[in-house]
Amino acid sequence: MSALTVNNVRVAGLSACVPEKVEENLTLSIFENEEEAKKIIASTGIERKHVVDSGTTASDLTVVAVEKMIAELGWEKESLDLLVYVCQSRDYIAPMTSCILQDRLGLSKGCCVMDVPLGCCGFVNGMSIAASMLSHGGLKRGLMINAETNSTNRNKRDRTVRPLFADAATVTALEYDVNAKPMNFTFGVDGSGISAIYTKYGGMRYPITPETLQEKEVEPGIIRKGNDMVVNGMDVFSFAIKVPPRALKECIAQYNINVDTIDLLLLHQANKFIDEKIRKSIKIPAEKCPYCLADYGNVTCASIPLTLVTQCKERLHNNANHILACGFGVGLQWGCMEFNIDNIVCTDVQIYKSK
Template structure:
């Protein structure tokens, strides 16, 4: 069933970490003259934070988690669960959640699992952690969500490299019988998996000498089969049709008033797409914040990063209502309704 109600769980805090290193669209070699300006105008992206060699998503998630644990005053022994949601995993084996558990010094009794999802990952991650906590057998959890897309994309691919940036986030979640329920609408369609895919990135199509060859598919699009590829028009049509429908279904199923929501927090695909969704759902501009201009599309990390970078002063420790919606690879898409009371939202960490 696509609809879930999860009671007794609240988000206690959010922290986000991004690389210090910034790359602007104007300096990219994949663009022909004049193309950078067109992309900036269409997507809203002016720059992104790009991780250096040797730094990956789990590093930024670990930094965010350490800072958040300290800020909340949580004893590490009290953390029962760690879920890592990302397609940027350190290894195929072992799972990255366990690696992070070791780095953080969490107890050996801590439940650890990877959820390898991209742009819909924050909403799906909330459903996974919420389901684990809701009965009260586990009391505290860390949801670590983010990606370093620049590690799995070609720098010479003008369709993907300029729009993506890197980040890692941490959300602290807790069992609490006074919490308002979280409401979910979760969807997927694997028949359209080819829309966003890195063909030679797993065991189905192993990496070979042939798959590592860089191929020019068209001017400004050079990549190999280990890199992510996207059917841009297919993803666009999917998004503007499926996403508004998903959010409307969420509200209709749970008898939620869309007009009572303070914020619609969308995955930062690009500003043109998100504006289409906003207008379809008739939200005001100030209700739909964007961080894409500064950070680009950070895949599963965009929703918490938007909260920390754009509306922190309005929501830190204050009650608010929001709908969150993520959509992308899978294809998968999901929306969540949340009534928050007093989430601790930290300023974005540059590391």
């Protein structure tokens, strides 16, 4: 475990955008019958998901979320010094999507921008990067974006992934503030678990070939191309029920956190069954652990901030909140974060309508 404390940075606002199209798991054709669909819904907690139409990118969702965030905060675009874009669904192989966003959003040409290709722990790690860069006061305001169009590289005929993954973009607005409470982080990684969640073809190690673009039936109900995401369920389950509970306990011990003072436990929205096991392992009451799984599915790096926007908006406006968060997944990678949110701007979820 590695640990990091960041001072002088506060969360100023949160916003989110999801595509208009909704896919109901109960009526997916990949299931043999309604009973099978109901079993998957019961175990995952996912009833429906928002998914993009062809041609819509994660950056399209991001633009809508950022414009709403800036408008609600009343910030001038010229005042933004930093944009950290956490996303694995890039617009192009090169350049970075954050460069494109600078132009599309009309940000200053003096703005520092970067892409960070993180997955399920992208909120925690993204916050550590953005907050660290703001903490010294040279950069005053920044946006940490979590965006993903997961539905575009999961085969629609693969019953192991289609009911789970969805699309969203979120924006966390941060600003330098010497009176802000510390943000505390812990991190971990086990690269030997690469095959638990991975896309083998499409990078430099295994380039795409005509053969990899051919769909193949791996087993009944599981059809994939070589460049489709693979999720090995048993490996993921074994990791998720062991490592995140241990990581949270280590974070609690590292920073001497009184669990009774935690107002919200925010878990990566992977699977309701798994997340409930994690929650119970650190004895957090159910009412302190919100979920957005039922209506939004697994949106990977955007899942924690999307949960805040969709489930906690009113309490974020009016109350101080002591929060413990944990992201975990692809890599295999995990990260925990203790932070505070007090009287911030939290927008309604924006709906992206395809053009």
